[in-house]
Amino acid sequence: MAMKEPTHDGFENRVAGVLVPLFALRGANDLGCGDTGALCEFISWAADAGFRVVQLLPVNETGADNSPYNAISSVAIEPTTIDVTALDDLQPEEIESVAGRHRAGELRQGPVNWRTVKALKRGLLRLAFANFSRRSGAGKDGRARSFTAFTEEEAAWLDGYALFRLMMELHGSEKWDAWPEKVRNAASAGRWLKALPPEKRTELEQELLHFKYVQWLAFTQWREVRAYATAHGVQLMGDVPIGVNYYSADVWSAPDLFDLRWSCGAPPEPAFLDDEFIQNWGQNWGVPLYRWSRHRATDFKWWRQRVRKIREGFHIFRIDHVLGFFRIYAFPWRPERNAEFFPLAKDEAKERTRGELPRFHDYADDTPAHCDANRAQGEALLAELQDEAGAGALVGEDLGTVPDYVRPSLLSLDIPGFKVPLWEAEADMRLTPGDQYPRCSVATFATHDHDPLSVTWEKWMSVIRAALNEPERLGAARNVAWRESRRLAAWAGVEVPCITPFEDVHERLLAGLFRSNSWLAAVMITDLLGIGLRFNVPGSVGDGNWSARLPEGWQVSFRDKVRSVSRLIRETGR
Secondary structure (H helix, E strand, O other), rough: OOOOOOOOOOOOOOOOEEEEOOOOOOOOOOOOOHHHHHHHHHHHHHHHHHOOOOOOOOOOOOOOOOOOOOOOOOOOOHHHHHOHHHHHOOHHHHHHHHHHHHOHHHHOOOOOHHHHHHHHHHHHHHHHHHHHHHHHHHOOOOHHHHHHHHHHHOOOHHHHHHHHHHHHHOOOOOHHHHHHHHOOOOHHHHHOOOOOOOOHHHHHHHHHHHHHHHHHHHHHHHHHHHHHHHHOOOEEEEEEEEOOOOOOHHHHHHHHHHEEEEEEEOOOOOOOOOOOHHHHEEEEEEEEOOOHHHHHHOOOOHHHHHHHHHHHOOOOEEEEEEEOOOOEEOOOOOHHHHHOOOOOOOHHHHHHHOOOOOOEEOOOOOHHHHHHHHHHHHHHHHHHHHHHHOOOOEEOOOOOOOOHHHHHHHHHHHOEEEEEEOOEEEOOOOOHHHHHOOEEEEEOOOOOOOOOOOHHHHHHHHHHHHHOOOOHHHHHHOOOOOOOOHHHHHHHOOOOOOOHHHHHHHHHHHHHHHHOOHHHOEHHHHHHHHOOOOOOOOOOOOOOOOOOOOOOOHHHHHHHHHHHHHHHHOOOOO
């Protein structure tokens, strides 16, 4: 029997959740990466295991680096998420023919081969559109009417996105600042298109329809997935990055909403021992600053649209780097120039940047007045999002160096922040007990950017083992590993001997997380299964990143472990 839509209960009921990147899932009919079909299978599995939240990474359309946090649209959905085997416009033999040419059987093995997977799905979606155009092109049947209605209802973002995608196809890249001058923004590109000879214009307008058709399919399937999750008593948690790609349809279509002179990032971080640039200058993400005054003038129309569209596919969503609403660090140069600035002194850098250096915007937290201004801005902006999203729909990723006023602000707005046990310590260095976490919070061991729990633990054990043979050289490192492993074990109520395999503490650590007072205890799928798979290495660009997939047959091979976790969920009242 279908269940009612999950509703906000003031975080009264504690629940368990599981985080998994969509691409990492394996489905009965997937073609080399997880899709909506695989997600529905996972939702059924999660519900049976006792999880009431399934958390995903962003699913917006990605660019050349395949990073879900560097999407080319704040609204458009990544086409590879579409389950093409479920489309009305494709026959099984057509899918088999195209999949065979791309050796789909091999694609299902190992990590995601993004280049080939995207080519395969693009080919199938083009074939589906051709079939749709031939069968429904006259616009008389129900599907044609549904498509037309979608293009009209979504025109505010869809028209600009489709034109951007067309320009990408014509010029082979999303880097609009390298395109011919006449198409470097949406307005001029629209004029260029209208000025073409009728035959050429008609051909390209059909291409625009193709990109709109793909988004129609994507939004249709994601709405169905949300309904499927609801029927299984599961809430889907989406993810909204604080910024949007410089090379995005949004910046290209509405550049006045962004301050392109600045590139958002994070301040210097000494902990990045293998990256001197980050130690000295910080992280330069490349996303532009917002012109908040322009957004206010439109009653935050762009942000409200973004919230509405993600709510069509998700019940709740996490705002990545919510600190950026309060104040955000930014560079007066783009990441492509990092190497140029790396060896420079600050005075030398200022000579090349209009006298500017990387800094916080609007203000650093250097005076009480600046802290008050930053707090007021963050609360006002988040209130706008809440107004559009509804109660209980927002979660704020507040990790890193957090100003003192941020977490109280989030609590005052009923926006859960994050509690990572290893990063929550008391004055005496003990880890803050989980039963002291506020109910309005999300407890988790790590994010997709960090080593899985098993890897972190075994690194500690490896150092302790090595120090047995080289105590003088490794004594200090051994002490750190000993201290950190004991602190985490003690937090979960476990006493461990000198060297303890992860398998001996795994279940007890999960129990500690589930016993916490947080509304949501979310376990990354790798931490749930106790495996070392890693989805992202920050700063890494290449085919090996954002591509790891779960082991084949993991539901069977980890069945006993999942049963134990299900028991823990019940015993801890989640």
